[in-house]
Amino acid sequence: MQPMITRIRKPVEREGAEFYLFLVLLSFAASVALTRLFLELTGYPQLGNDTLHIAHVMWGGLLLFISTLLMLIYANRWVYRLGAILSGVGVGLFMDEVGKFITQTNDYFYPPAASIIYAFFLLVVIFYMEIRRSKRRDARSELYRALDTFEEVLDRDLDHIERAELEARLHYVVENAEHYEFSNLAEELLQFIQSKHIPIVQRTSGWVTRLMESLHDFDQRWFTRGRMQAILLGGLGVLGIWALRDLTLLLLDTEAYEYLIQVLIEQITNGRVTSTTGLAWLTAGIALKATLGLVLLAGIGMFLAGREKQGLQLIFFVLLLFLAVVNLLEFYFEQFSTIVPATVQ
DSSP states (O other), rough: OOOOOOOOOOOOOOTTTHHHHHHHHHHHHHHHHHHHHHHHHOOOOOOOOOOOOOHHHHHHHHHHHHHHHHHHHOOOHHHHHHHHHHHHHHHHHHHHHHHHHHHHOOOOTOOOHHHHHHHHHHHHHHHHHHHHHHOOOOHHHHHHHHHHHHHHHTTOBBBBHHHHHHHHHHHHHHHHHHSSSHHHHHHHHHHHSSSSSSSSOOOOOOHHHHHHHHHHHHHHHOOOOOHHHHHHHHHHHHHHHHHHHHHHHHOOOTHHHHHHHHHHHHHHHHHHHOHHHHHHHHHHHHHHHHHHHHHHHHHHHHHHHOHHHHHHHHHHHHHHIIIIIHHHHHHHHGGGGGGGHHHHH
């Protein structure tokens, strides 16, 4: 009687998954930012005629479909990198038109759209940070990743570093596998990879490698701990002062009411303040940003006073609130001009 075989359905994270997700993040952010910049500079042109309007969400969907097909059909590693970039650009073009999807008037300039796009980006960042965490090692997962690395052997593109990593994974499987067939397979693969007949590529330093090495040498020579502290604290100080700007103008300017009226007229004209609730959110955003600016300057003061650990913890907490709370309001009231300070933060 044949013994019952217990199937294993637990998913295994792909080798290099965090890098692929990082490419998605970069291409998504670049897609939204460059699309908005292009449309702003060109006066929001439309591709079509009196009847048709081919929105860029169509191109985003096409890129998503192409990236899916590529990753379903081909197994090469470079396909995953290409698919990640196409996916990021595609979802960026899709999310850029979210205002049209959630309004009955198909309003591309719907004010909350910018905040929704930013919130979606933050969720992907959180997911990326979770993927980046140290992985729990087990023999099955390591064998999966080892087999994934064997693509380099098939492409005759295996170098010394990749072979060393592959040998380390296979040794781990041999020593820790719970199932005999896993350890047996790992032993066979280990003997194969250690064979003298396996071609090993000698990597040559291309211009990109040489550039990165030059930047690394420059970093080691010039960016000392003292200089890095000065740069970071100076940048954080500018950020804190910038956060205090609006509230300072309102409190210290003798003609502050004119400035306030100008701000309100602009927000009302653009449809971002349409009720007392909207005005309350605008006021709360200015007050919260200014408060965090003061706390940020206090954190810098603590750092300079010798309380480095407490100062850094406070600074980190303030930056987290800027990214997670203040910027949501900023994207609503200031729209995509908030991209620059958000990137700096």
